[in-house]
Every structure is written in C-alpha cells, then in structure tokens.
Amino acid sequence: MRYLPLTDEDRTSMLATVGVESVDALYRGVPKAALLDRPVDLPPHGGEIEVERRICALAAQNIGASTAPFFLGAGNYFHHIPATVDHLIQRSEYLTSYTPYQPEISQGTLQALFEFQTQVALITGMEIANASMYDGATACAEAAMMACRVTRRHRVVLSGGLHPHYRDVTATNVKFMSLDISALAPDANGTEDAAVTIDDHTACVVVQNPDVFGRVRDYSNLGAACRAKGALLVVVVTEIVSLGALMPPGDMGADIVAAEGQSLGNPMSFGGPHVGLFAVREKFLRQMPGRLCGETVDTDGKRGWVLTLSTREQHIRREKATSNICTNSGLCALAFTIHLTLLGEAGFTRLAAINHARASTLAKKLGAVPGVVLLNETFFNEFTLRLPRPASPIVDTLAARGILAGVPVVRLFPDQRDLANLLLVSATEMTTDDDMDRLVAALGEVLK
Amino acid sequence: MASLKYTDQHEWVAVDGDTATVGITDYAQGQLGDVVFVELPDEGKSFAMGDQAAVVESVKAAAEVYAPISGEIVEVNEALNGKPELVNEDAIGDGWFFKISIDDETELDSLMDEKEYREFVKGLG
Amino acid sequence: MTDVVTLTGNRGLDLEEKLIFEQDKAGRTAVDLPEPERHDNRLGPARRTRPIGLPGLSEPQVVRHYVRMSRNNYAIDAGIYPLGSCTMKHNPRLNEKMARQPGLADIHPLQPQGTVQGAFALMHELAHWLAELTGMPAVALSPAAGAHGELTGLMAIRSALEARGDARRVVLVPESAHGTNPASAHMCGYEIESVAATARGRVDLAAMKARLAPDVAAVMITNPNTCGLFEDDMAEISAAVHAAGAFVYCDGANFNAIVGRVRPGDLGIDAMHLNLHKTFSTPHGGGGPGAGPVTLSKALAPFAPLPYVVREGEGFRLVEQAGETGAHPYGRMKGFHGQFGVFVRALSYMMSMGSDGLRQASADAVLNANYLRARLQGTMSLSYEGPCMHEVLFDDHFLADTGVSTLDFAKAMIDEGVHPMTxxxxxxxxxxxxxxxxxxxxxxxxxxxxxLMLGLAKRAKAKEVAFFKDSPKLAPRRRLDETRAARNPVLRWMPPAPKAAAE
Known part of the structure; x- marks a missing residue:
C-alpha cells in the first residue's frame, strides 16, 4: 500500500502513546452492529501496472477525438492545448494546494486568479469577473438567481437559443425557490424576439451568443429593451474562443455574462470538469456569487493578493449567502488563464479567425452535398444543417465508419420531433482538410 | 441627543422630535472589527419593529441591523457608502445608519437606557 | 534575516514576479498558428471591432511567469497540510496520468452512446464502489462539488416528500455544521432551524427529538461531525427522524474517518454526498475542481436527478430524460454528465487502495489524529475529551491572557514551514x-x-506577543491588509493612468 507511510511498528507505538490497545477502541462511538469486522466486498489493492491496465482497457472501448474525424460541439469543443499548459498545471504548487485561505503562502494561486479575473473581464467586455464557477451551465443558473436578487423580481426568461442543458440546470437549481422560469420554444429558425416577453416582473432575459444553433447574434436592442423595463440582460457564451472574433457581450449591454471556459486549456473530458466564467457590471459586485481575489499590500507595503468580500459567502452568511458554492474550478481556471496568456491578443484573435475559417470552409463543402441545407445565415465555428432524413441514425451510421459527425439536435431537445433532421456541426483548428473530405464523402454516400 | 436608547441587538436610538436616528453601538463595532461595507435601506421604506433594515459587514463577519422601532426611513447616511470606517471611528456620531419616523412612541419604552445597556453588555462576558 | 534588502526585491529562491499585463509587448505570442485560409466571412454584423487588451508574451516568459509564481505557494507535495475538514492527503500522479489517457480526456459527452461504452462502464464502476462503501443502493454522480451535492440530495428529499403530497417546511441543522449546509437548505426553499450541541460536542438528541414534528422535512448531520467526533447517537437520530416522516441527510465531508469500516446506510442515512477531492484523493488544485456524488437510500433512489447510467444487456445506456419506469427525476443539476475527469482520478485511487487499503487508510487517519491529540492535549486545550476521529479540535483557552490569538499562532506556524490547521x-x-x-x-x-506546536504554545504562554504579531516573517508575504482589500476592492488590473496626470 504505497500511499501509507505508517509501519506496523509505528502503529503499535503510536497506539501506546494514545493509550489504547487497538484502532477499534478509537471507533468505540460506533454502534457494534454498524462496525464492519472485515473489508467491504470490493477488489483488494492494486499496483500501478494493474490499475493502468484496468483503466486503459476501459479507455480503449471509446472512440476519442484524437483518432477520428471529429465534428461535435454544442458547448464542449475539441481544441489544441499547448504542451506548456498541462506541464504547468501539474506543478505540485498548483495541483496540490488548497483554496488560498492563508494568503502569505498562496500568492502564486492568488496572483494567477487576479490575472484570470482581469482576462475574463477583458474578453467579455465587462467590468469585473469572479474567480470561477463549476461550469457554464451552473454559472447560468447563478446568473438567473443573482438577477432576481438585484432586481427583487422573480421572473426569468430563457431564450430558445439557450443550450438546453443550461436551461434545464437553471430550472432545476431554482426549482424550489419562488422563481418563475419562462423557457421560450427552441429557436431553430432564429426568429425569436425575447423583448416582447419582458414585463414588470421580469428579472432578466437569458440569451446565448453564438446561440445553440450556432447563430451569431447582436443583442444590443434586447439589452436596451431590458434596461427600459428594469430587467437585466444575461448573455451566455458556451464557446469562449468566439470572443476573439465577436463583439463582446459587455458592448451589447450585458449586465451579467455566464460562460463556459473549457475551450481554453481544458480537455473535453466527457463533459467535465470544466470552468464557469462569471462577469458583471461593477455596481452588482455585492450580489455576485463565488470567490473573488483582490489586490492589497502586506505590512511591509509590498503588493499582494487575498480572497476578499467573503462576507457574501456561506462560511459567514450561512443561509443568507449569495450562493452555496464553495469549491469551484481553481485548476481549470489556471489552465484557462495559462492558455490565454500563451495566446495573448495576437494568438487569441488568430485562433478565433482560424476556427471561423475552418467552419466556413466546412459549411460550404457540406452545403454542396445533395439534400443538405445550411440553416445559418451567420455562425462562428458551429452551424446547423437540415438533412433530408433524421440525423441520429445517420450520425450512428457515420460513427460505425469511424467518423464522429456532429450532435443531432434531438439529442439536445428530445421532445422536439420536428427538429429530428437537424444536425449541429463544428470545426476548430483541429479539423483537417482530410477530416472534412472524409465527412463530406461519407455523408454523401449515406444520403444517396 | 441627550439620552440614547438601546436594543438587545446593539442598535442605539436617538430621538429628535418625531424621528429617530439609528446606529450600532460602540460595543457592536468593536465586536465586528474593521467595518468594510454597510448596506443601507431605501428611503421611504417602512419597517415594523424588529425587521431587518440594514447589513453591516466587516472582513470576517456580517451582521443584520434591525429596525428598533416601527416607522418609515426618512434619511440614510450616504457617507457610509464611501467611508464605512466611520462606523468604527464614531459609532454613535458620524457612523449613524438611518433616520426613521416614530410611528408608535410606546415602542420606545421597551428599549433599554444607557445604564441598562451597560449592564446588558457586562452580562455577555 | 528579514532586514536584508536586495536590489531586485528577490530573496534568493524567493522570487518577485510582475503581472502578465506588466510584461506586455504588442503583437507577441507564445502560440504559433497558421494564417487562416481564404473563406467567406459568416460572422455577420456582431463581429469584434476593437482590441481586447490581452498582453503579448513569448513561451519562455510564460513558463517562467507561472514557475516563479508557483514558488509562492505551499502544497501537500511539499509538506504536511493539516487543514481540518479539508482532507489534504497525498495526490497520486497515477490518477493524473489516467485522466489524461486518450479515450478518456478526448471524448465528447454527446458522442453516440455506442462510441463511449468504456466511459459509461467507468462511471458505473465508480458508482458501484461508492454504493458498496456507503451501503446505499443508488448514486447520483453529477454534482460538481460538496455543496452542489448537498443541494442535489435535499432536492431528492423534497421531491420524495412532494410526491407523497407532504412538502414540509423546515430543515434542522446542527449549530456546528459547515456553512454550506444552511445555504443549500435555503436554496432548496426550506427554513433553517438550528439544533444545539451537547457538552460532548455531539447533536443534542433530546433537543432534536423534541423539535421533530410533521413540518420537518430533513435533518442535516455531518458524521463524523465538524468537531472530529463520531455522532454516537446516529442510529437513534435516524430512527427518530424516520418515525417523524422526515429524511436524514449526511454531509460526507468527513467520510475519510470511516471508509471501509462503517457504512452510513447501516446507520439509516438517506442521502449523503462524498467529496471525491477529499476522501478519494483527487487534487484540490488551489480550489477545485471537485466532485460531489450523492449516494441515496432505497426510498430516495427513484428521485435521483438526470442523467444516470444503467446497465443494459452487455452494455450501458445513459438516461438523459424522464420517462423510465419507476424513476421520477427532478431535473438536471449540471451540464453534461458530471465531473468525469475527477471520476477517473477517484476510481484510479480506489483501485490502487482496494477494499483492504481503504480500510487501513481510515484507521491510519484516525490513529494519526489521535496521536496528535495525545501529544498536544497536555499543553493545548482539547475541546472535547475522549478519542477523536480523523481530526482533532482544540480551542484557544490555552491562549487566555497571553495576548496571542489563534490567527497569530497560525501565522507563526507558517514561518516554521508548515501549513496551519483550519x-x-x-x-x-x-x-x-x-x-x-x-x-x-x-x-x-x-x-x-x-x-513545533508545543514549542509555539510555550512561547505563547511566555507572552512573546511581539513575536507572534509579527509573524509570518519568512513567507513570500507578511500579513496582508484584508481590510483595505475589502473597503476598496481592486479585482482586476487596470492600465496605468496617462503620465500627465501623475506628474
């Protein structure tokens, strides 16, 4: 048992120091009937070789994006992660430290968080950002709750362009709070006008850009309509790389931005762990959930950082806290910030441009396949196709040929049979010409 | 401000005609430590005696401030927004929180006077 | 030693590092990417028209930046990190290696289910281990962290109560509970009432029984509790709660004390979250990510949230929507399927430890805490007599009249090269x-x-107040001004004001 330093000799002499005969004596508060006298019915300990074999055998049953032409997105994207990112986040000092509650010996984590908060504020066009949330979907739920606290209203409008997982997570997390969630119908055609839904009870309208169908939107008018009625505009971003090419939500009048940061620095990892980004206008600072890192000085006058404004949090406010969030996504936020630091302004905008170029090329090629219609007027690196037949069986057929072709829209909206023929397709800097040609050829054959 | 009245939640009350000025006591600010933020009520808002009316935060603690009597908020101390440290520096002077109308004078009778409050604090150890 | 002044501000291996924004040169990048191909621009009118303001650095600068900063962090890899209620144990690198395997790190949650059977098998296997270790039949894997698990479990309780037309109103929480407990109960729409502790540091069974009534939905217990003590009345508490028609939620933050020795299901627990980043050794990463799967009793199992994995023939299927026979999911707590990368690490740890190793680990954790108790209790003031579980609680009575506070003591520990306790x-x-x-x-x-704690206690009792108030002296920073940070929050870097204004 390689992780346990105590020897039997240590144990014996330590028990003597404690003054008991056996470890069982230390469990004397446990009712006899509940104290197990032997190991539970699970396999015994295994060495590295054995554990590697067992887990790699499971991994081998999956088809990974690295080994197949890959076109899935829908809130989780396949991007390149520079070698430097994974090396740095595995440094002991980052990987194996706790939340920086003792700031004098946590300045590394704190300074990285301060830079992270600044980067998130810059790319979203907002004034301030927190030190991360669990993921984009839970950040969206927190944004809705926060809007209700700020406006002291209870109605939340969720756009039909919002990722259905974000819609469901928001509705579920607030299910037993006295909030009223109005989820608009899926907006596959991009005709929704959320402004008409705003009334005097509306705390916020939650929209997504690009929306779940890949469409790029300008919500400036909606932002103005919200302001006119005292509601907040919440903008969700599920593909953060898009902000290298698109107008930031802050410039559209967003009051809160809730985003998923996975695309920078973090592997898809079957959907988690990822990193929620949360940015707001400064006047809402006190109503913001999550941890915040702030600048200060030490007793020698040297610049340093601390976790601050923690009185908003549950350690102190208990049931009156802004949120129950405690552990967040520290290491994923670190991966995000390192990747964005590597990219810088030039790299980040270039990365976004490549993603768009790849998707534009792919859209053109797929649009030329007989029977396939491109639904989007606009898109960033993801778009929706209308196929002549239901998309799910086609995707399964293509998977059997070793091509991961995209996300059937009904996988996201299982109740919407009318969307059965729609397929969501994404391209990134990882998508090669050969990948595209294989998809185009295979789809053409399947549709023949 | 000849004589202050006190609550068992460590608010002080100074009666001036038909309004009362409210703040937290010197003992309370000492317990909280450095005050970093005060959330004040909206002017025009009405409270019943004992309702939560404001929140005061220090680095490590947050405390509710309750309306010591029933009434409507007629003025709040805007200076606290920029200088919350006034609560530490001058709790029963410049660090006042809000002025509230006196809806029911008899409620004042249930509050403690200076001597009673001093005894009360002593009892807290 | 502290009065050595250097020209650079560095102190040997203790290095100062500017912000990335202070190292910016426009146009520089550490990632070489090709020129985008010629393409039709389909971004539409809402494209970016102004610069972002991100700094430009090269790769060596970026590497150096994060390496220099890392030296200012303490870490479990560097020394003992005895933070109570946080379970800072060794984080094996095998777990990291496993989570990065192709076929695990590079799979997408919405791939056709036939292409990710190994991932479902892994989730199913993890759930099986957690179910066996807790003696509870169902596991909701998706919660992102402990507090998220609390909410998940309470929502299952509320759903079960509402399904029988009996929503109820109140959740009872012991006064020693972690702050997330009342915060989560509040988010679940409940009123919170506090339950007193006895002089022995346990829940006051009589007071709890007296409060149990038809308006109580659940009792939230942490066991072992936050004082590091086993709630020895747990079975009786559960029986009383069940007799009142309510449910028992257990905060599993302290499960490390009893893994493989006590199954919470045997004590009548209905729902319990497990912090995989505590008990099962996935790294804390400077504040996450964690994972907070919730184990559920038979009564609550039908009310688990979506999604979940079921075995079907030789393979597995992911249930993503309501409509399965006998299941009444109340919704979805998180995007996709949960913290899969954390699941891989936790399973890798559990397979490494096995049923025998986990049982030995809890015993050693408890022995280690009791050994510290035995060594310290003559000098420091032990809050509750008798054996503790995996953590030991002292209070500051031994510092009475010394002028030294718990905080001062902790800061002096920093100079001794260890991380302070909670x-x-x-x-x-x-x-x-x-x-x-x-x-x-x-x-x-x-x-x-x-x-070192005994030595510091001696100095405190000798009233060396200045020594403590000045601590830490040897850390990368002295005590930081938290009041200033909170009064005038500076939460991001801002470009310096134009020069003219400064002169």
Missing part, C-alpha cells in the same frame, strides 16, 4: 484549531508538527 471553524468553540493530518503523513511528520 482556524476559527467550527464556530461552536472559541478560536478553533481543527487539525486533520490524514493517513498519508508518517510518524516523523506528525512529530514535527506536534513539536
């Missing part, structure tokens, strides 16, 4: 010192901690 929690004792060594500390490191 301070000022739980709130029910004054100036708490909550020490959790974990099973991955050997005897030498326990003795080092005990020796």
């Amino acid at each position: 301070m000022y929690f739980p709130l029910i004792v004054h100036g708490a010192f909550l020490i959790e060594p974990t099973e991955t500390e050997g005897r030498a490191s326990l003795d080092l901690l005990a020796d």
